[in-house]
Amino acid sequence: MEKPLTARIRPDGEAVDLKAYERAGGYQALRKALLEKSPKELIEEVKDSNLRGRGGAGFPTGLKWSLVPTGDGTPQPRYVAVNADEMEPGTFKDRLLLEGDPHSVIEGAAIAVRAIEGSAAYIFLRGEYVLAAQRLRRAIGEAYAAGYLGKNVLGSGCDIEVHLHISAGRYMCGEETGLLNALEGKRANPRTKPPFPVASGLWGKPTVINNVETLANVPHIINNGAEWFKSLSRSKDGGTKLYGASGKVKRPGLWELPMGTTAREILEEHAGGMRDGLKLRGFLPGGASTDFLTAEHLDVKMDFTEVQKFGSRMGTGTIIVLDDATCPVGMTLNLEHFFAQESCGWCTPCWSGLSWAERILQAIEDGRGEDRDLDDLEAITKFVAPGNTFCALAPGAAEPLQSALKYFRGDFERHIREKRCPWPS
């Protein structure tokens, strides 16, 4: 089984340096992209590969690139923003790439810059990723020194700059337009769409925003072709996927597996199943902002379409497991506290709804719950439905809440009835 994303990752945890990256075929794709292929061909190749955005939304990457206006009289310069603000709770997949193989992200970003006939890429990095920052900085320096970045890259006549920006921190910075505002030094509120960033993005210029894992796939697609990439997958979406598992499984971790691997295989084979004496009660398939699924859904293929059939989303593909010795109300409270806290405070449903939901959950967990609370919680999840809010944060926050109310309703009712959390703290 091919594992293009992680094949180079060193078992000792050190980063792949430029030499090792080059020995393993690194920057050949960039060379090809600059000297052998036209930007249009790059976009077509990525389109054909069925690469979909790995940040969680699954937007087709090639299509996104193709929406950037190019040609005479279109706005200049154009930018790529690399979303390395991995702040989704339970998600740690980009970190592996950033720390272990930073050149793969840089090369992917450089190719993206070329594809949109842009001039620069900005890597927006989560503030807590200190090690990744050090390694990216070193790798960017190496790439400049070797002529893979800078002026007239590889004699192609193209200039490609890559800048590293360390986030001051906030979940909202990971929302692509919040990220743009943060890059510009503004409050990380989401922006009005339309216009979309491909038309008016960073500093008002056309901008493509791609996730780290997405971009790390790009050099491999350019090197090996779209057909090869599609062949890696067990589903319609191309490629491999970094899947992860956290919670009380035997071996929490991260694995590169074919796209469309089932949740059961991830949890039972790779994560080694539940710890002894514990049973799986539910799981969040791809980060905190996805709906809970339960044991009956374990055979779902983890990709962008299959998981949706069961009322959830693959999201980032990093599973959070809820076991039968952990209070589901407590877990939901923890999640909603996070989302309420990270609401930027811009639109009313989000800032009021999530703060209210958090307070209700806290009351239930503290034994102060009332019968009507569950109705109120359900009403809030509808209040913050997609379209009602300004961005996707609150609808995402509603996903674990609405599904917890569906699958663990008895636990909520018991808290209210017994006026306490029945789980030992």
Add this chain to the structure above:
Amino acid sequence: MATIYIDNKPYDADPSRNLLDVCLSLGFRLPYFCWHPALGSVGACRQCAVKQFKDEQDTQGKLVMACMTPAAEGTRISIDDPDAVEFRRNIIQGLMMNHPHDCPVCDEGGECHLQDMTVMTGHDYRRYRFDKRTFRNQYLGPFVNHEMNRCIQCYRCVRFYRDYAGGRDLDCFALRDIVYFGRREDGVLESEFSGNLVEVCPTGVFTDATLKQHYTRKWDLEFAPSICAHCSLGCNTSPGARYGTLRRIVNRYHSEINGYFLCDRGRYGYEFVNSPLRIRDVTWQGGVIDGAAGVERLSTLLAAGKVIGIGSPRASLEANFLLREAVGAANFFAGMADDELRLVRRILEIMQSGMASVPSLRDIELSDAVFVVGEDVSNTAPRMALSLRQSVRQQPIRSIEKLRIPVWNDNAVRDAVQSAKGPFYIASPYPTRLDGIATEVCRAAPDDIARLAFEVAEASDENSPAGRIAAALRNAQRPLVVSGTGLNNAAIVEAAARAAQALGAALSYVLPEVNSAGLAMMGGGTLAEAMEAVRGGAAETVIVLENDLYRRAPAEAVDALFRSARHVVALDHLTNGTTARADLVLPAATFAESAGTFVNNEGRAQRFFQVFIPHGEIQESRRWLRDAMLAAGRIEAEALDRLDGVIGALGRALPRFARVHEAAPPAAFRLVGKKVPREPHRYSGRTAMLANITVSEPKPPEDPDSALAFSMEGYSGQPPPPLIPFFWAPGWNSIQSLNRFQEEIAGPLRGGESGVRLLVPNGAGQQQAGVPPAFQPRNGERLLVPVYHVFGSEELSREAPAVASLAPGPYLALSPEDAKALGEDTAEVSIGGKTHRLPVLVISGLPEGVAGVPAGIPPFTGLSLPAWGKFSRMP
């Protein structure tokens, strides 16, 4: 025009507008918070949600925000859809989660947009059962009170303050339901437009701190349509009074002038009306006499002859005209400083010459390339500065046309435009508050500023500053030149006109005072001539109308005038140097206690009406003069009793004022037989407020001068714009009720805008003065230019305590080089024969040879500035 369907009925709609705007224009009751007609849409509050359907077959539909959705052809929406109704109710529930439930004791209650919208959406039971979040409030200065617990996070305050008005020190902090809108630390808000927060805030976070000193509910105030008296722009205001004191001023929308906003001087300067310095009694040689005796004295003086009258640029046309009638046209003098009078007359000539078009503030806002020639607009005509701040957005917005972002989509436009600014050039001797938006700033002495503007008129070389300015204006679609009387320099006035004419630009002059234009149009001699008349014995009695001559001429000259006059009569509001020297002092009604007409800097005559009846012997200056004329046997004064009679006589005597009567309907005007009430229909205490005097409620006072009644009774519909005392509509108690008074949101008021432009281009009065020689610095001397202060330089507002608290004391402004050469914190300067020791204020950028002193602030009142000041020790 597009056809859109609202709840299955077709309506015409302008597709360039958004659905909220269209729905409100059509009269629908669609609630909103974050949207503001002048600030555009941002989609934050989600209150204006409606259900949108794809087509007739679509029964599902989806919720959209009306403010964020264009009124495109064929759009189908439902306001009454149950999902939309419920969602809007839930939004209010969310907003009310943390909002105090204390409307009865909240000072916004009764004019609170949140209160209105809560009632409108039908939210009446709150399910939220937890503690409300609380904040610590900040001290924000004397104008604006801060009560953050009421905040509903609509972001209007920061959008107005930062994005629209260019302020920097108000911001939002933190997140979730605890976003804090305030300053980094307590302190006076820096923007001179901070008072608009009071109206922009949909609830009571930002309230009028001066109103709080003498609080009254909106429904308990009596109002009248008024005109701001504190600069030459003539912003429309709605002052409110109760128990014989003026309580506050709010904006009265005028689409061509002030739009939705006022400056803080205009909003807070009103307290001079309540000042302890108010003259309320008639005095004769220091002793109080009654009103009839005062009239008797004045009539005796008039009958004795040898009387001259000195008018005033801060008095109404009618008051000035009555004085002119009382003393005779030949004995009427204008009451401005002589050089200022010459400048204003020349400006009026230029405005009439047709050399350039005369823009309204709305036109200024839409200008796309601006050259400001020697006028510190932010301090002399602040509301114009707010319009100028919008002008720099015009070219950048045009440059992103390809993105097809509707202009109302405010954040999207701002994100696309970023910090790009259109061409904006300033020539000024000292830094101004508009420098931050300027493409280029030229610091120069007044004569050199004039030289630059003359050069701009001729320039062809694009590498010189003048050439760049000329090119920018020439390449613009709506170029504008702004100048004024601020630097008291005839060459600047001339050069600005020359530049505007050469570049095809509009031309706006800032004038010194509220009725400078009106007074200059009336004619009259100079002060020097008045002084000569008295000195030469041709005149024995001097009547000074609403004017402190110590602000018009050097103290020695005024002292000499008063010494040689046998009798001095002063009619004024506040005690001042002139009233102190007068034998007869007559208490004159202020703008709030009288009706009359001011002519603004566009030459637009606008009527203001009496707000309340003052305590004491106070009456309108024109009534004192008319009563005295009658008593002196001048029967022609009989026709000058009522305002309409005065205006008629004025138009007959001076044909250039023939159209002044068009500024507002006459006193006889009635709507279905009724007058327009000054008081809201909920006005309370009517039967009780005079109970200590008489238990039977007296008849309301008559108002012979207007179609307004001192009553809560009268016509209950919408009066014509010049007669709108306050904005209120059923269900709309806040200032946002204004929406109901417009045909189209942000357009003119129903019935057309008020005011009448008196100046008609006549092609006369072409170029006069030539190019002055270059400024030559002098050894040991500096040219002292007047430095204007929005708070402090204007005579009346500086007696309002809140404004006074922000006014600077006297100082001497020196360049850093001069300050260093001087090496001391204070400096001694001789000017006009007097020596002053003053604290030094260092102002970076003052040109070589130039220093500054605060305009209109003692001891620099009455001096003709700029003037050379001699320093005892200065290189």
